[in-house]
Amino acid sequence: MLLACFLLVLILALSQPAHAETSKKAIVTTAVLNVRTGPATSYERIGTVTENTVLPVLAEQNGWVQVRLLDGRSAWVCGDYVNVIDASPSLKARVTADVLNVRTGPSTNYDRIGTVTLGTVLPVYYNVGEWLLVDLPDGRSGWISGTYAKIEYPGHVAEGRQVVVDVDALNIHSGPALHHPVIAVVPRRTVADIVTEQDGWLQIKLSSGLVGWVAGQNVSVKPSESGEGGGIDPSAPLFGKVIVVDPGHGGTSTGAIGFSGLLEKHVVLDISLRLAAKLSDAGANVIMTRKGDWTVSLESREIVANSANADLFVSIHANAHINPLIGGTETYYYKGKAASSASYRAAAQIQSELVKALGLRNIGVKHGNFHVIRETNMPAVLAEIAFLSNPAEEALLKTADFREAAARAIFAGILNYFRY
Numbered sequence: 001m002l003l004a005c006f007l008l009v010l011i012l013a014l015s016q017p018a019h020a021e022t023s024k025k026a027i028v029t030t031a032v033l034n035v036r037t038g039p040a041t042s043y044e045r046i047g048t049v050t051e052n053t054v055l056p057v058l059a060e061q062n063g064w065v066q067v068r069l070l071d072g073r074s075a076w077v078c079g080d081y082v083n084v085i086d087a088s089p090s091l092k093a094r095v096t097a098d099v100l101n102v103r104t105g106p107s108t109n110y111d112r113i114g115t116v117t118l119g120t121v122l123p124v125y126y127n128v129g130e131w132l133l134v135d136l137p138d139g140r141s142g143w144i145s146g147t148y149a150k151i152e153y154p155g156h157v158a159e160g161r162q163v164v165v166d167v168d169a170l171n172i173h174s175g176p177a178l179h180h181p182v183i184a185v186v187p188r189r190t191v192a193d194i195v196t197e198q199d200g201w202l203q204i205k206l207s208s209g210l211v212g213w214v215a216g217q218n219v220s221v222k223p224s225e226s227g228e229g230g231g232i233d234p235s236a237p238l239f240g241k242v243i244v245v246d247p248g249h250g251g252t253s254t255g256a257i258g259f260s261g262l263l264e265k266h267v268v269l270d271i272s273l274r275l276a277a278k279l280s281d282a283g284a285n286v287i288m289t290r291k292g293d294w295t296v297s298l299e300s301r302e303i304v305a306n307s308a309n310a311d312l313f314v315s316i317h318a319n320a321h322i323n324p325l326i327g328g329t330e331t332y333y334y335k336g337k338a339a340s341s342a343s344y345r346a347a348a349q350i351q352s353e354l355v356k357a358l359g360l361r362n363i364g365v366k367h368g369n370f371h372v373i374r375e376t377n378m379p380a381v382l383a384e385i386a387f388l389s390n391p392a393e394e395a396l397l398k399t400a401d402f403r404e405a406a407a408r409a410i411f412a413g414i415l416n417y418f419r420y
């Protein structure tokens, strides 16, 4: 009977048509994960996959995920132990080292599967601390160290920066894709101002005044006289500071749900990306605990911060209360750790700037017994920007202007903290 059952399962498995891949990928989040012939633990185990393996998703059913294994077979894994991410990339990274190793997992202990060169722009799908999961030009996925790649934040203007042309003849297009007409051709070593960036393309302005678009991989961002840090004075307050920006929730954890449905996980990610861009521009070494809409445990946030030996940890949240009239801004620190007084100072600076910029009720700086600010060794704060449960504040949180103002205020608070 058992054998018959086994054979039936085997025949079913073998007779399955070759499934088309979806646009999703599953990333294994547990040390060793069983793979099975069907979507339940009653199905036969046909192997295991290890943590951080990236597998194309074929289907999802009842909390189980059908994936394509590295050997080409299809199999099912329990959805609790994978992060299913939409493989449309949210960010891009530009390689800043001459040659950068690509590995099978997020540390130098993993095998090297290739290299990428200076200036290559790669879509970022996922991150574990500073390690970025990228798609390579040949279609494979791999991990690169974020230390040697500059994140290009969406819509973030690279103010005051210039590029140098790296190819003999560079086509300048009228728009950010190859199909746009070529409006000029410039020789190697031409220098131009960066106007903005979009999808790996840079809008540049030549000294003649001509404005057009060039493919990012054909130019390099001009090194500044001071070398590292893109023109940042090494005596600047944030220069070289390791700052962890922790957007709350993500993936299966939505966080607070707004009065009309806005999700905390989306709002806080947007504010965090804006903050990270500002910190990075000011010369800080920014590590984000998540760069997209994916599930990250509290423990892994703690591990990322502690192993990076960060100078400051900033967690960003939006609040909720059962009473929709409750509103305001508050910032938490944790009292019972070595870095408590520094945590308090950082929280006070950030709270004061947030209140000044956003003009909401000042709830104040409070002690909070939250995992990420308790278990991190460095000064750590958790800012609750505004209340999603309050219709007026939710409306504000929906706007780009408000999110930008919040990011700017937190940045100002961080700057004050390191300055004074």
Ligand SMILES: [Zn+2]
Binding pocket: 248, 249, 255, 256, 264, 317, 318
């Ligand atoms: Zn939250």
